[in-house]
Structure formats: C-alpha cells, structure tokens
Amino acid sequence: MSDATPRAVVAGAGIVGTWHALELVRAGFTVDHLEADAAPTGASVRNFGLVWVSGRRSGEELDVALRARTRWAEVGAAVPGLGFRPAGSLTVACTAAEREVMQAFAGHPDAGARSISFLEPGEARACNPALGGDLEGALHCALDAVVEPRLALGALRAHLAGEAAPDRYRFHPGCRVVTAEARTVVDTAGTRWGGDLVVIATGAAYDHLPGTEGLGARLRRVRLQMLETAPFAPRVTTALADADTLRYYPAYEVAPLHRLGEQGVVAAAHHLQLLLVQRPDGGLTIGDTHAYGEPFDFALSEDPTDELLARARRILGADLPPVQRRWEGVYAQCADGSVCLREEIRPGVFLVTGPGGRGMTCAPAIAADTLTKAGVLP
Ligand SMILES: Cc1cc2nc3c(=O)[nH]c(=O)nc-3n(C[C@H](O)[C@H](O)[C@H](O)COP(=O)(O)OP(=O)(O)OC[C@H]3O[C@@H](n4cnc5c(N)ncnc54)[C@H](O)[C@@H]3O)c2cc1C
Known part of the structure; x- marks a missing residue:
C-alpha cells in the first residue's frame, strides 16, 4: 500500500458494499463507490430490515452476527436515518407441539448466547400487546433488532x-463494472477505477465478471416473495415470527424439530415461514417464501400471500389493513452454509457475496472481516 491516503474502490451499493465503504472510510481510505443502477434496488432494499441474531448457527455465524449487531447499534446511534431500533423479537407458538419445541430450545445453552428465553402467553402479550390471537407461548430474543431497508x-x-x-467518499451511480484486473475494475464506459484495495459486492450478480465463472458451483440464488399492508393502527412493538421459522434458521437445529410434524401443504410447497415487522408508518412487512431452483417463476403467486395473511391475522387476532405492495427479492447464498464467500479473484480484488438470508444482519462484520483478510485491519 502507498504511504499517501490509501484508496479503495467498492462496486455494488447494497448493504454489503455500503458497509465495506463505511469500514474502509473508517480505516482511513478514500473510497469510490460504484453502483450499476441509478440507485440500489437489490435484496438490500427488499428485505425485512431484520438484524436477526436469534436464528444464527452457533460458532462463527453467531459470532459474526453478534459483532455486526454491536456495529449496527453504534452506527444506528450516529445515523438516525437507519431507523435502528432494538425491538427484540417474539417467535410465537400456536400449538402445544410448537410450545414444547420452543421450551426445549430455551433450555439449551445456545439460547442464552442469543438472549433467548421462553415466555408464557401472558408474558408475551405484556412484551407485545398487539398479540391478540391465541398463543401457547413464545421465544423472546432481546438482541434482535430492526432497521429500515428502504432508507438505510x-x-x-x-x-x-x-x-x-466529506472529502474521502464519492458515490457513482450508473457505473456498471464489467472487468476486474489487479487492484482495478473497469466499467461499461471503459473508465478504469484503481485503488490499493477493490471490493466487488454485486449480490446475486456474482457470476457475470471474467474470473468469477467458477464461483457458481459454490453459490446459489434464492427467490423470496414479500408483501406490505397499509398502516395497522396498533403498535407492534417487536418483530414477530411463527414456528415455521424454526425449520429454516440453523440455530434451532439443536431443538427436537421432529415434534413440529409435517408442514402444511402451501407452506411446504413454498418453503414458507411467517416473519412480520411494523414499519414506522404502521405498515406491516410480511413474508416470506423460498424458491431454490432457477429459472424462477416471473410471477408472484397468491396462495402463499393468503397463507401468510391468515397466519398474521391468527397471531395478531385482528383483521389486517389491505395489502398495498407485493414484491420478490433474490439473494445469493453459499451452498456449503458459510457465512459468505470472500474470494480474491484478481490481486487486490475481493468478491464478497453469498450471505444468504442474513446479509442485512451480518454485513457490518462481513466488511470488517474483509479488511482483516486484506491486511488492512489486524
Ligand atoms: C425478500 C428478502 C428478505 C430478506 N430479509 C432479510 C432480513 O430481514 N435480514 C437479513 O439479515 N437479511 C435479509 N435478507 C438477505 C439480505 O437482504 C441480503 O443478504 C443482502 O441484502 C445482500 O446484500 P448485497 O449487498 O450482497 O446485495 P444487493 O443488495 O443485491 O446489492 C448488490 C448491488 O450491486 C449492484 N450491482 C450488480 N452488478 C453490478 C456491477 N456489475 N457493477 C456495479 N454494481 C453492480 C446491484 O445493482 C445492487 O445494488 C433478505 C433478502 C430478501 C431477498
């Protein structure tokens, strides 16, 4: 690295690229931040905004999530526009079997590492008075938090x-990278962007640059369907989840999941779970589904929407306002379960992608770990 102010280039202005820019600036770099589109519209603006520590697998994944949660809180205090709020979460049991599984998990040492405890129905309602439906109890995670994905x-x-x-960060929208060379990327206009370090964080577009052809075997794309309602008057004070999330989040692998029984037909067909977050205007972001096989359907389907809305009504014990928006999102996920893929595809050029459904949560620590791998941080 040169003695003068070090320079970095970051391609991709989703949450992974943006946190790399932030950590590079913090480390003293001047950063050129390139984004292919006029503004980012990828997975990072389509998600729930959940900083979801509760579901992380013990070991490296949980360690990354906990470090990231600390950085979200620090930066959230300095940047109110993120909408960071340490709201916690409730994963609600609607049947006796779901209650049993949650109680068993709460008794496991892993629960404490995530600040998870089991709440009786009355305690869960005291924690979140919007829970007006029938419930058998809930797992409470005090560490889960929320940010505003469309503002962050x-x-x-x-x-x-x-x-x-002010003098060391420049954002360049409409700048699509097409080639990577040593410590340099080149955009569609032929402009060469060089630095001491280059980070490519192009999300689900991970295999379109020369040098990335071989990475496809280590990654996969996953498509999700989401919806948002008009403002819901009661305050939903925590993020909410249902017991089907236990099937998908690896933290719960230590729980006796077989006691949950078979998933319902629609849920199984769409790999569906209920997650629900209230936005500051009162609207409810509700999801999600998972499709793993490409090519993905180009259409949004109605049966998971109906299923998700029915589940939300059941937990809240209330009719919901009309659905105002529905959308899909695609993220990249490491096929072997790694936290992310971080590959030096050319000297000094790191491709960082593949955080899967935890990218919003883990991006701060993923960025810090890239700087460590590149020798910028100890
Ligand atoms: C519906 C949905 C819900 C989710 N919910 C959560 C959640 O609540 N919590 C959580 O932790 N995670 C969640 N995730 C996962 C999380 O959103 C992703 O892991 C994360 O946003 C990935 O960020 P990224 O920066 O890698 O990708 P992206 O956000 O897709 O950003 C990549 C950016 O790179 C740009 N780009 C692409 N090609 C080029 C190029 N050649 N040159 C320059 N720029 C380029 C794109 O335009 C885009 O802006 C969810 C994902 C989805 C889809």
Missing part, C-alpha cells in the same frame, strides 16, 4: 458523504 443505504451514504468523510 441512503442514510449510510449521506453519513459518509457528510460528517464521516
């Missing part, structure tokens, strides 16, 4: 261009 990226960029590093 812009807020972080404004923070970087403003108080954090």
Whole structure:
C-alpha cells in the first residue's frame, strides 16, 4: 500500500458494499463507490430490515452476527436515518407441539448466547400487546433488532458523504463494472477505477465478471416473495415470527424439530415461514417464501400471500389493513452454509457475496472481516 491516503474502490451499493465503504472510510481510505443502477434496488432494499441474531448457527455465524449487531447499534446511534431500533423479537407458538419445541430450545445453552428465553402467553402479550390471537407461548430474543431497508443505504451514504468523510467518499451511480484486473475494475464506459484495495459486492450478480465463472458451483440464488399492508393502527412493538421459522434458521437445529410434524401443504410447497415487522408508518412487512431452483417463476403467486395473511391475522387476532405492495427479492447464498464467500479473484480484488438470508444482519462484520483478510485491519 502507498504511504499517501490509501484508496479503495467498492462496486455494488447494497448493504454489503455500503458497509465495506463505511469500514474502509473508517480505516482511513478514500473510497469510490460504484453502483450499476441509478440507485440500489437489490435484496438490500427488499428485505425485512431484520438484524436477526436469534436464528444464527452457533460458532462463527453467531459470532459474526453478534459483532455486526454491536456495529449496527453504534452506527444506528450516529445515523438516525437507519431507523435502528432494538425491538427484540417474539417467535410465537400456536400449538402445544410448537410450545414444547420452543421450551426445549430455551433450555439449551445456545439460547442464552442469543438472549433467548421462553415466555408464557401472558408474558408475551405484556412484551407485545398487539398479540391478540391465541398463543401457547413464545421465544423472546432481546438482541434482535430492526432497521429500515428502504432508507438505510441512503442514510449510510449521506453519513459518509457528510460528517464521516466529506472529502474521502464519492458515490457513482450508473457505473456498471464489467472487468476486474489487479487492484482495478473497469466499467461499461471503459473508465478504469484503481485503488490499493477493490471490493466487488454485486449480490446475486456474482457470476457475470471474467474470473468469477467458477464461483457458481459454490453459490446459489434464492427467490423470496414479500408483501406490505397499509398502516395497522396498533403498535407492534417487536418483530414477530411463527414456528415455521424454526425449520429454516440453523440455530434451532439443536431443538427436537421432529415434534413440529409435517408442514402444511402451501407452506411446504413454498418453503414458507411467517416473519412480520411494523414499519414506522404502521405498515406491516410480511413474508416470506423460498424458491431454490432457477429459472424462477416471473410471477408472484397468491396462495402463499393468503397463507401468510391468515397466519398474521391468527397471531395478531385482528383483521389486517389491505395489502398495498407485493414484491420478490433474490439473494445469493453459499451452498456449503458459510457465512459468505470472500474470494480474491484478481490481486487486490475481493468478491464478497453469498450471505444468504442474513446479509442485512451480518454485513457490518462481513466488511470488517474483509479488511482483516486484506491486511488492512489486524
Ligand atoms: C425478500 C428478502 C428478505 C430478506 N430479509 C432479510 C432480513 O430481514 N435480514 C437479513 O439479515 N437479511 C435479509 N435478507 C438477505 C439480505 O437482504 C441480503 O443478504 C443482502 O441484502 C445482500 O446484500 P448485497 O449487498 O450482497 O446485495 P444487493 O443488495 O443485491 O446489492 C448488490 C448491488 O450491486 C449492484 N450491482 C450488480 N452488478 C453490478 C456491477 N456489475 N457493477 C456495479 N454494481 C453492480 C446491484 O445493482 C445492487 O445494488 C433478505 C433478502 C430478501 C431477498
């Protein structure tokens, strides 16, 4: 690295690229931040905004999530536009079998590492009075938090261009990278962007640059369906989940999941689970489904929407406002369960992607770990 102010280039302005920009600026770099589109519209603006520590697998994955949660809280305090709130979460049991599985998990040492405890129905309602439906109890995670996905990226960029590093951060929308060379990327206009370190964080577009052909075997794309209602008057004070999330989040592998029985037909067909977050305007973001095989259907389907809304009504014990928006999102996931893929595809050029359904949660620590791997941080 040169003695002058070190320079970095980050391609991709989703949450992974943006946190790399933030950590590079913090480490003293001047950063050129390139984004293919006029503004990022990938997975990072389509998600729930859940900083979801509860579901992380013990070991490296949980360690990354806990470090990231700390950084979200720190930066959230300095950048109110992120909408960071340490709301916690409740994973609700609607049947005796779900209650049994949750109680068993709460008794496992892993639960304490995530600040998870089992709440009786009355305690769960005291924690979140919007829970007006029938429930048998809930797992409470005090560490889970929420940010605003449609505001967070812009807020972080404004923070970087403003108080954090007015002279050392430049955002370049409409700048699509097509080639990577040593410590350099080249965009469609032929402009060469060089630095001491280059990070490519192009999300699900992980196999379109020369040098990335071989990575496809280590990654897969996953498509999710989501919806949002008009404002719901009661305050939903925590994020909410249902027992089907136990089937998908690896933290719960230590629980006696066989006691949950078979998933319902629609849920099994769409790999569906209920997650619900209230936005500051009162709207409810509700999801999600998972499709693993490409090519993905181009259409949004109605049966998972009906199923998700029925589950939300059951837990809240209330009619819901009309659905205002529905959308899909695609993320990249490491096929072997790793936290992310971080590959030096050319000297000094790191491709970082594949955090799967935990990218919003883990991006701060993923970025810090790239800087460590590149020798920038100890
Ligand atoms: C519906 C949904 C819900 C989710 N919910 C959660 C959640 O609640 N919590 C959680 O932790 N995770 C969640 N995730 C996962 C999380 O959103 C992703 O892991 C994360 O957003 C990935 O971030 P990224 O920056 O890698 O990708 P992206 O957000 O897709 O960003 C990649 C960016 O790179 C740009 N780009 C692409 N090609 C180029 C190029 N050649 N040159 C320059 N720029 C380029 C794209 O335009 C895009 O802006 C969810 C994902 C989805 C889809």
